[in-house]
Amino acid sequence: MEPRNDTQISEFLLLGFSEEPELQPLIFGLFLTMYLITVFGNLLIILLVSSDSHLHTPMYFFLSNLSFVDICFTSTTIPKMLWNNKTQSKVITYEGCITQIYFFILSGVLDIFLLTVMAYDRFVAICHPLYYTVIMNPRLCVLLVLVSWIVCILNSLLQSLMLLQLSFCTDVKIPHFFCDLSQLIQLACSDTFLNNMVMYLASVLWGGGALAGILYSYSKIVSSIHGMSSSQGKYKAFTTCASHLLIVSLFFCTSLGVYLSSAATHGSQSSATASVMYTVVTPMLNPFIYSLRNKDIKAAMKRFFVMESLKRPIVLGLERCPWLKGSKLQSVVVIL
Numbered sequence: 001m002e003p004r005n006d007t008q009i010s011e012f013l014l015l016g017f018s019e020e021p022e023l024q025p026l027i028f029g030l031f032l033t034m035y036l037i038t039v040f041g042n043l044l045i046i047l048l049v050s051s052d053s054h055l056h057t058p059m060y061f062f063l064s065n066l067s068f069v070d071i072c073f074t075s076t077t078i079p080k081m082l083w084n085n086k087t088q089s090k091v092i093t094y095e096g097c098i099t100q101i102y103f104f105i106l107s108g109v110l111d112i113f114l115l116t117v118m119a120y121d122r123f124v125a126i127c128h129p130l131y132y133t134v135i136m137n138p139r140l141c142v143l144l145v146l147v148s149w150i151v152c153i154l155n156s157l158l159q160s161l162m163l164l165q166l167s168f169c170t171d172v173k174i175p176h177f178f179c180d181l182s183q184l185i186q187l188a189c190s191d192t193f194l195n196n197m198v199m200y201l202a203s204v205l206w207g208g209g210a211l212a213g214i215l216y217s218y219s220k221i222v223s224s225i226h227g228m229s230s231s232q233g234k235y236k237a238f239t240t241c242a243s244h245l246l247i248v249s250l251f252f253c254t255s256l257g258v259y260l261s262s263a264a265t266h267g268s269q270s271s272a273t274a275s276v277m278y279t280v281v282t283p284m285l286n287p288f289i290y291s292l293r294n295k296d297i298k299a300a301m302k303r304f305f306v307m308e309s310l311k312r313p314i315v316l317g318l319e320r321c322p323w324l325k326g327s328k329l330q331s332v333v334v335i336l
Contacts, residue, residue, distance in 0.1 A: 012097050012172045012179065012187075013090045016081065017272060028085045034284050035078045041287030042067035045297070052300040058121050058136040063290060065145055066114045070283035073107040076100055077178035077279060097179040098160055105156035105181065109206050113148035115248050116210040120144075122241040123217035127224045155202060162198060166190050176272045178279075207255070214248055243290050250285065254278035 017027055049055045049064040077100065084090055092100070124135050159181065166188040174183050181199060185192045221241060228234045254277035291297045 009094055009168045009172060011091050011093050012174050014084060014092055014177055015090065015173055015175045016084070016177045024085055028082060031078055031280070032082055034280050035074055035082070038074050038280070038284040039071055041284065042071050045287050045290065048297060048300045048304060052303060055296060055300055058141045059118065061141055062114055062118045062121060066111070066118070067286065069107050069110050069114060070286055072103065073111060074280060074283050076103040076107060081177045092179060097184065098163055100179045101163065101181050101184065102156050102160040104178065105159055106152050109155055110148060110152040111251065112206055112210045113152060115251065116213045117144050117148065118244050119214040119217040119248070122244060123220055125240065126221050126237050155206070159198060159202065162195050166192065166195065211252060218245065243294055246289055247282070247286055250282045251278055254282060
């Protein structure tokens with residue numbers, strides 16, 4: 001018997017990863033750890049870029065924006081999953097599901113846009129080094145980020161509003177740990193042709209277009225590096241884009257893996273496990289990739305922690321010696 005149509009549905013059920021009770025504490029601990037590492041790691045990148053004048057360059061400006069978006073990306077899904085795990089509930093409200101989809105699409109597509117912009121930045125830096133500061137001026141950098149935000153907001157708003165036009169059946173089980181757009185469309189009882197067309201068109205336009213732009217940029221970069229006569233210059237040019245190339249590979253390869261997995265298993269819970277790679281693991285690894293393979297970030301990190309360690313004993317000394325207040329020493333501490 002077919003389930004009846006219910007346009008006034010109020011909630012969905014997120015099935016998550018496993019029904020076994022003994023695995024729930026392990027899942028909770030694992031995802032809480034990964035979420036905290038992601039948040040604090042990306043916050044550290046943002047703090048270093050904003051506080052260190054040596055990192056006030058276009059590349060690190062885009063990196064700090066990527067770190068902020070990665071925090072939003074994981075915060076869209078993981079806190080709700082942890083809450084459901086802790087309360088032993090699988091429920092998410094209809095409004096909460098639509099809101100989660102909106103912010104997930106927004107941050108996910110914005111991730112792709114920023115990775116593309118960063119590829120263009122590396123292309124200009126390596127292929128046109130003499131004109132880099134002229135081309136990648138602060139106005140253009142802000143404009144690129146602003147346009148990315150506007151396009152992504154409009155795209156996620158369009159797809160979320162189209163979901164509101166669908167009616168759903170009594171089967172409200174989503175085989176995922178968050179509200180996935182494609183899974184939700186499959187649950188609809190009404191005609192979903194337009195929704196599927198817009199979803200696939202957006203995927204090809206934003207994902208395929210971004211990937212084409214990144215591949216074009218790196219083809220020019222490889223050609224430029226190959227034409228360099230100095231081996232030291234080749235190595236330096238390659239290391240400036242190695243971290244970005246690794247992150248791009250992680251993001252697009254895991255996204256492609258999730259797509260192929262979901263297509264092969266027809267929306268089973270195995271696709272939820274596969275999607276962890278690009279929704280959780282990749283944002284968690286970004287700070288490590290940039291900090292471990294980047295001399296500028298490592299140097300900024302050392303300066304930051306050394307400065308903090310110098311401030312602490314001096315401030316404690318001022319607190320213990322009130323007579324120093326207003327003196328030149330306090331002025332030096334303020335400058336530090």
